[in-house]
Amino acid sequence: MSYVVSISGSPAVQSRSTHLLSLAEGALRGRGLNVRRIDARALPPAALMHADFAHPAIRQALELIEHAQAVVIATPLYKASYSGLLKTLLDLLPQSGLAGKIVLPIATGGSLAHLLALDYALKPVLSSLGARHHLPNVFASDADLPKGEAGYTVLAETGQRVIASVDALVHALNDQAQLRELRLKASPPQAVNPLRHAPAAVVELVRCGT
Numbered sequence: 001m002s003y004v005v006s007i008s009g010s011p012a013v014q015s016r017s018t019h020l021l022s023l024a025e026g027a028l029r030g031r032g033l034n035v036r037r038i039d040a041r042a043l044p045p046a047a048l049m050h051a052d053f054a055h056p057a058i059r060q061a062l063e064l065i066e067h068a069q070a071v072v073i074a075t076p077l078y079k080a081s082y083s084g085l086l087k088t089l090l091d092l093l094p095q096s097g098l099a100g101k102i103v104l105p106i107a108t109g110g111s112l113a114h115l116l117a118l119d120y121a122l123k124p125v126l127s128s129l130g131a132r133h134h135l136p137n138v139f140a141s142d143a144d145l146p147k148g149e150a151g152y153t154v155l156a157e158t159g160q161r162v163i164a165s166v167d168a169l170v171h172a173l174n175d176q177a178q179l180r181e182l183r184l185k186a187s188p189p190q191a192v193n194p195l196r197h198a199p200a201a202v203v204e205l206v207r208c209g210t
């Protein structure tokens with residue numbers, strides 16, 4: 001089953017970046033895609049910090065990422081970078097852990113001052129993990145998600161940017177699927193030769209029909 005994995009990298013319970021992530025998830029589901037969420041803050045802290053790959057929750061999170069076609073990553077900006085919590089999770093991925101995946105970064109920050117943090121801090125990490133297809137970042141400042149009694153609301157323009165990015169993600173996934181199909185048609189998988197690993201003497205016997 002193909003799916004998109006969404007990662008929330010905020011340690012906050014009430015989180016603006018996670019709120020935007022939820023908006024993106026809803027739009028993805030509305031376009032017929034399966035979405036599986038990883039909340040980094042819900043992972044066992046000791047297992048994260050000690051890189052305990054044997055811990056079932058860590059193993060499950062890494063497997064989810066491994067088999068996803070696309071990854072939406074949401075993070076707050078902390079100290080002119082992305083969150084340390086997100087880094088602890090990304091550090092557990094294998095070196096090519098994002099190879100072949102489409103990645104959409106989403107971030108919120110106190111102001112526009114560190115808008116470029118996604119480009120100079122997060123993008124190099126995603127590239128080093130093998131991601132080649134980054135969609136343009138979605139960045140929103142806190143003023144774009146005012147807090148009301150019922151929680152955060154998203155200003156219309158910000159919401160539209162999230163939806164436009166989701167559409168770009170769906171488009172990229174469709175392109176990828178079409179490309180795979182074309183490649184398959186151009187060179188269908190070879191039938192497996194049952195004698196591939198047989199000793200030469202056996203091959204010779206079969207060839208002679210004995």
Ligand SMILES: Cc1cc2nc3c(=O)[nH]c(=O)nc-3n(C[C@H](O)[C@H](O)[C@H](O)COP(=O)(O)O)c2cc1C
Pocket residue numbers: 010011012014015016017018075076077078079080081108109110111112113114141142
């Ligand atoms: C410890 C800490 C450091 C922060 N550092 C920055 C920063 O360097 N630049 C910035 O634009 N916002 C900074 N902020 C503001 C948050 O990025 C912003 O409020 C964001 O929307 C929080 O996202 P969240 O609600 O998903 O955690 C910081 C907030 C905290 C708590």
